[in-house]
Amino acid sequence: MTTTRGAGVALWRQIVETLEREITTGEHPPGARLPTEAGLARRFEVNRHTVRRALEELSRGGLVRVEQGRGSFVTEDVLDYAIGSRARFSEWIRRHNKEPSGQVLDLRETVADPEVAAGLGVQKGARIILMERLGLADGRPVSLGSHHYPAARFPGLLESLGAHGTITEALAEAGVSDYRRRITRVSARMPLPREAALLRLPRNRPVLVSESVDVDQDDAVVGFGIARYPTPRVQLVFEPTERS
Amino acid sequence: MTTTRGAGVALWRQIVETLEREITTGEHPPGARLPTEAGLARRFEVNRHTVRRALEELSRGGLVRVEQGRGSFVTEDVLDYAIGSRARFSEWIRRHNKEPSGQVLDLRETVADPEVAAGLGVQKGARIILMERLGLADGRPVSLGSHHYPAARFPGLLESLGAHGTITEALAEAGVSDYRRRITRVSARMPLPREAALLRLPRNRPVLVSESVDVDQDDAVVGFGIARYPTPRVQLVFEPTERS
DNA sequence: TCGAATTTGTGCGTATGTATT
DNA sequence: AAATACATACGCACAAATTCG
Numbered sequence: 001m002t003t004t005r006g007a008g009v010a011l012w013r014q015i016v017e018t019l020e021r022e023i024t025t026g027e028h029p030p031g032a033r034l035p036t037e038a039g040l041a042r043r044f045e046v047n048r049h050t051v052r053r054a055l056e057e058l059s060r061g062g063l064v065r066v067e068q069g070r071g072s073f074v075t076e077d078v079l080d081y082a083i084g085s086r087a088r089f090s091e092w093i094r095r096h097n098k099e100p101s102g103q104v105l106d107l108r109e110t111v112a113d114p115e116v117a118a119g120l121g122v123q124k125g126a127r128i129i130l131m132e133r134l135g136l137a138d139g140r141p142v143s144l145g146s147h148h149y150p151a152a153r154f155p156g157l158l159e160s161l162g163a164h165g166t167i168t169e170a171l172a173e174a175g176v177s178d179y180r181r182r183i184t185r186v187s188a189r190m191p192l193p194r195e196a197a198l199l200r201l202p203r204n205r206p207v208l209v210s211e212s213v214d215v216d217q218d219d220a221v222v223g224f225g226i227a228r229y230p231t232p233r234v235q236l237v238f239e240p241t242e243r244s
Numbered sequence: 245m246t247t248t249r250g251a252g253v254a255l256w257r258q259i260v261e262t263l264e265r266e267i268t269t270g271e272h273p274p275g276a277r278l279p280t281e282a283g284l285a286r287r288f289e290v291n292r293h294t295v296r297r298a299l300e301e302l303s304r305g306g307l308v309r310v311e312q313g314r315g316s317f318v319t320e321d322v323l324d325y326a327i328g329s330r331a332r333f334s335e336w337i338r339r340h341n342k343e344p345s346g347q348v349l350d351l352r353e354t355v356a357d358p359e360v361a362a363g364l365g366v367q368k369g370a371r372i373i374l375m376e377r378l379g380l381a382d383g384r385p386v387s388l389g390s391h392h393y394p395a396a397r398f399p400g401l402l403e404s405l406g407a408h409g410t411i412t413e414a415l416a417e418a419g420v421s422d423y424r425r426r427i428t429r430v431s432a433r434m435p436l437p438r439e440a441a442l443l444r445l446p447r448n449r450p451v452l453v454s455e456s457v458d459v460d461q462d463d464a465v466v467g468f469g470i471a472r473y474p475t476p477r478v479q480l481v482f483e484p485t486e487r488s
Numbered sequence: 489t490c491g492a493a494t495t496t497g498t499g500c501g502t503a504t505g506t507a508t509t
Numbered sequence: 510a511a512a513t514a515c516a517t518a519c520g521c522a523c524a525a526a527t528t529c530g
Contacts, residue, residue, distance in 0.1 A: 069526030186480040188432030188450045206432045206450030236430040
């Protein structure tokens with residue numbers, strides 16, 4: 001199929017329809033880079049302006065994202081992360097019909113720096129258990145979390161975390177049957193090189209950073225986590241009135 | 245006052261104390277850039293390594309933030325913005341003992357683009373009232389908000405917004421005695437040049453972007469807002485259990 | 489730190505077809 | 510039928526952002 005002139009349909013509209021079909025059929029998967037404007041102009045045998053008119057329409061409709069100096073990209077479906085009191089990685093991912101998986105990057109006992117100490121409510125320099133974990137959805141990285149737990153309260157947690165796949169299970173073994181988020185702070189910054197590499201993020205795209213404190217049923221602090229999310233692949237969502 | 249050698253106190257500790265005093269007394273106000281390491285080394289008549297040791301300590305304590313290739317900066321006090329169901333700009337700022345003020349950058353009737361239409365639940369192209377507003381705390385910009393309201397529902401809102409200083413007052417005149425946030429989506433991206441200029445933000449620092457839908461007591465959609473916040477000056481905070 | 493190459497963004501002028509007046 | 514307005518399409522040039530060595 002190619003563009004036909006004088007068919008009563010403007011060339012740029014034909015291009016919109018063609019690209020829309022190619023995107024929705026998966027020929028251009030989410031996140032993929034489209035050919036350059038010059039390339040598309042050659043392919044459709046039109047002027048670059050005509051291609052731009054089509055891209056503008058696609059961009060307005062949200063199917064395509066155009067970035068100056070970089071190119072045009074198929075919009076990636078955004079993962080909405082609901083910051084409710086109950087936030088579990090695997091539940092979040094499965095709700096989006098994707099397959100959750102994880103990768104423990106670091107797991108050790110260490111001491112709390114001032115920030116972590118303040119979050120956990122322990123003395124600066126207290127022993128803590130640190131686990132760093134990369135979260136993936138359908139194999140694509142969506143979160144990089146540093147989880148901190150007071151070593152004094154959970155003697156066997158280090159081994160439990162090493163044995164189990166999920167944090168929830170390991171905490172259950174340590175006697176915490178349920179936990180919830182008490183507070184979440186959200187900010188953003190540019191990624192460190194290592195973070196960009198792990199999250200497969202361009203260096204010029206920011207990471208969302210959330211700091212959260214988890215508490216058990218008695219409101220006692222269980223853990224403190226710092227999570228980094230790649231933008232714009234992940235959005236954090238807050239709904240005061242929670243609905244099933 | 246200057247550093248003295250062989251006084252039983254390490255040089256770098258003296259430098260830490262001196263800089264700490266200068267920062268807390270306001271000689272180096274929040275956000276200010278400190279002299280370069282070389283400059284500090286000249287001033288204290290020490291090697292640059294010694295200055296670095298002092299800056300490392302200050303950085304660890306959270307008083308100073310060191311950025312590779314840019315310089316060292318006095319940490320700015322972070323404005324925590326609580327994303328509760330009730331979010332009012334002036335209340336937020338006053339809770340931090342700062343003086344709120346605002347600046348209307350744009351106020352007009354226009355048509356809804358797809359994103360706004362989806363947020364408001366109206367047809368794409370429906371008439372809406374748009375107000376763009378820069379929010380300031382003690383004269384420093386802390387938010388840049390685009391507020392959208394359905395023109396059909398609020399015939400006189402355009403004039404009310406022009407006359408009143410605050411959104412809450414204008415909405416009250418339009419018959420909405422109270423409203424609350426139903427949902428908030430948070431993401432981050434690099435600022436547009438205009439946004440960076442208005443928020444007085446370096447171009448390499450991201451903006452937090454929140455999209456929120458406001459509803460009245462009957463759960464009817466009142467407005468849709470897109471707000472941009474400068475990082476790291478502003479943090480968004482979510483507490484599931486609301487406390488007075 | 490710098491410049492070259494690549495890619496998108498913007499503006500100008502021109503031409504043609506289509507619909508309205 | 511002529512005049513006018515608008516949408517479409519092309520060509521050229523340069524600006525701005527990104528990438529890469």
